Structure formats: structure tokens, C-alpha cells
Amino acid sequence: MVTVDADAISQVLGAVDLRVGVGRRMSLASGTLLPIPTGAITLVYIVEGGVHGHPPLGDGCRLDVDRDSHRLMVDPSSRRDVLVAGDAFLTLGRTPFALEAQGDTSLMIAEIVLADAASPLPALLPPFLTVTGFDDIEPAAAALALNMGLVDHTVLPARQGDPVICRMMATTVLLSVIRAWAANGCAPAGWPSLSNDPFLDRVVDAIHEEPGRDWTVERLAAIGAMSRSTFAERFRNAVGRSPADYVTEVRVDAAKRMLEAGRSVSEISRELGYASDEGFSRAFRRRTGLTPTSWRMANRIPVSA
Template identity: 70%
Template structure:
């Protein structure tokens, strides 16, 4: 079984942030299709019934779960073609997929929209991810998933703060799916590696650990044991952006978490290494289209439209 370092897994999970997580309940009868278009990240939890995939779900990781003994083992037999009650399915939208009900099925379908850190996530994860026996591996998250989606009639009033709560619920279930896949032996050897380069991975880890540090190209290059010019070229080739742009992205993602948690704009700016609140506001607005104070207020007092 491939073992994933717990600290590395924690770093991956900490980097995942949703902008939107909208859950809907879908009831299918035998033969019905649930199309999932490319370009859309979607999480499906099977509450009841059985589904097959088009194209067939022949890749993934099959787990044998002994619920009584609480033992999990990776099964090297081909992945079952059918998803059944308690299984979870995640697609990042790289290809069009359709799920067909083999019998009457009750599903929770969550439409996901990631923050800017999605580029790192999509580089780390295969598509799709199928987690069989998710309800046994992550019972609390499975129970949460099973309760998502509108439970009442369409006239049921929407309560204040529902979008924020739904997004947090969706993020909890999503992180649990990724953890179940990675922590139980489904991840490939060497996972997670953002760059497939151990020297660059060391640099990326340092940026995430201390986003507020004064990260010059020279300092980052020294961590990667490279010259400035070689580092800049290798980083851009592997990560897809310049070191400075990546540092800014990590800082803004960290700022969103801090502001949503109630931190002030000034405190967030100071912790993340900005020389002034004005400089922080300009960087934040370029990435999000909003000032930090406006974004913070929207997160803390979200009211559905």
C-alpha cells in the first residue's frame, strides 16, 4: 500500500478552498442519465441505488472495508463498473461523463467552483476519483453529504447565511473524499508533488508554510539549491506561472481564509508581509475584483439573493 505523508496530505487539504458549493438532490429511475459536462467540477454521493458510468468507470481505487474490524485494504481487482449506496464520485471536469441509473437512485450532486488554488488541486489529483465505501471510511462526512440538498418544498424559505453554510458543508465533504482516496492507499507513489521535482516541491512547501515571508527570487532559488536564472525557468515550466505570481496567489488565498475567519484587514496585511494596507488592498483587488474590506463583509454577513 502506498503511504502518504500526513503533513503533505494536510498541506494539500489546507490549500483546497471553494468559492461555491451548491448541493442538489437528484432522483433517477432505472435507465435515467445524469450528464456531467466537461469544465464543471462535480461531486456525487450515492444515497441509494446503483449507477454505471459512460464511459465505463474502469479506473480508480477499489477498497475492501471490514466495518467490524475497521480495517481497510486496497483491492487489486478491476474497479467495479457500478457505484452503489455509500460510494462517492468526484470529477474535476476534464472530460464529459454521464452516470446511468441501474436501479432507482437517490443522489446528492454538488456543483463545485474552486478558488484560485484550483490550479494546484487539478495538478495533484487524477480525474475522476471514485471512492467506494465512502460511508464506511468517512461516516461523519457521508452522513453530512446525505443530508445536503433541498429537503423541503420549493417554497421553503431560504435562511440568512445559507450560501456560506452550504459552501462549508460542501468543502468538508470534498476534503473527506480526497482524504479517503489518499490516506487509504489509492494515491500513486510520490503523491502529492506539485511539480514532480523534489527541489521545487521544497520551495512550494516553504511558500505555503510562511506566505508572509519576504520571498525574493534569490531566496527561493537558494531553498531549491539552484541559480536564480535556472530556478525561475524551472519554476515557470513546472508550475505554470512565475515565482512572484505564485507567492501572491498563496498570499491571497491565505488572506481569504483569515478575513473569513474575522481577522481585520490591517492584521491580515501585516501577517502576510505587505508593507501597507494600501498595497495589500491593491493586490487583493487585482485577484478578486473586490477590496479586502468588501470581501470580508460579504463573507461575514452573506445573505442569499
């Protein structure tokens, strides 16, 4: 079994920020086919009944729980196609895919849109991520999944804040699925490395440890023991963006966590190495579409006294 360091899991989960994540409940009659959108991340929780995939979900790590002993069992090579009540799976939408109901079935489905299109999360996950027995492994998140879904406004009027609360619920369920998969032996060796290159991994770790440092390409190349030109090319090929763009991404992710903790814009700006609050706000807005203050207000986060 491959074990993943808890700090590495926390680093990945802490960087996830959803722009859209509102779930919906769907009831399917036996034999009904439900196409899953391509080009989008989709989270599915089976509430009742069961489903199997077209094409089959295929080989992949299977997490299961013995319902009598509650003992977790991991089979890294098992084939798992039929999913039943209490199971969850995540698809990145890389290929056309559909679910077929096995008997009368109820599903919670959330289409996930990451707030940052350049997020590394899709590159860190397999095309399909399955957690069987999710309700036993992550009971609190499963309880949220049971109660997610758009309310029929003809029956019960929408309340203020519903979209924000639904997004937070979807975020919690998504992170719990990823945690169950990663923490229980299904992540590949070296996960969550973006590059599978120990020299580049050393650079990425340094950026995450000190996001506010003055990270020039020359300084990063020195940490990776490479020339400037070699480093820049290898970094872009492995990570999919320039070193400067990646540093900005890490800083903005750190800024969001600081905003959530109630830190002031001026404090965050100084800690993350920006010469002025205005420069920090411009960088934040380019990445998120909102100023730090607007982002805080949109997420209903109070400022610490």
C-alpha cells in the same frame, strides 16, 4: 500502500476555497443516463440505488469497507465501475462522461467552482477519484451529503444564509472525499508534489513555510540551486504560473485562514510581508474579487476582540 504525511494532506485541504458548491438531489429511474458536465469539478454521493459510468470509471485505487468488521481495505489496482449507496466520487470533467442508474437511484450532486481559477487542486488529483464505503470511512461528511441539496422553495421557503451554509457543507464533503482518498493509501508516491522535482519541491515548501518572507526570484532560485533564468522557466513549466504569482496565491490562501481565525487586516498584512494594508488589500482583491473585509463579511466571520 503509499502513505501521505498528515501535514501534506492538511496543506492541500487548507488551500481549497469554493466559490460555488451548492448541491442538488436527483432521482433517476432505472436505465436513465445523466450526463456530467465537462470542464467542471463534480462531486457525487450515491444516496440510494447504484450507478455505473459511460465510459467506465476504469482502473483506479479502490477504498472499501467490510460492512461486518468495519475494516478498511485498499486495492490500488482494482477496477471499480458500479457505485452503490454510501459511495462517493469526484470527477474533474476532463472528458465527456455520463452515469447510468442501476435501478431506481437517488444522488446528491454538487458542481464545484474553485474561488481561485489558478488553484493547484485539479493538477493534484486524478481525473476520477472514487471512495467506496465513504459513509463508513467518513460518516459525518456522509451525513452532510445525505442532507445537502436545494430545497423546493414551493414547499419550504428559502432561509437567509442558505447559499453560504450549502457551500460550507459542499466544502466539507469535498475535503472529506479527498482526505479519504489521500490518507488511506490511494495517492501516488510523492503526492502532493506539484512538480515531481525535488529542487522545485524544496522551493515550494519554503514558500509555504514562510509566506511573508521577501521572496525574490533570485532568493527562490538559490533555494532550488539554479540560476535565475533556469529556475523561472522550470518553475513555470512545472507549476503552471510564475514564482511571483505562486507566492501571491500562497499568501492569499494564508490570509483567508487568518481572516477565518479572526485576525485583523493590519496584523495579516504585516505577517504576510506587505508594506501597507492597502497593498495587501489590492493583492487580495485581484485574487478573490473582494477586499479582505468584504471577504470576511461574505463568509460571516467575526473579528476577534
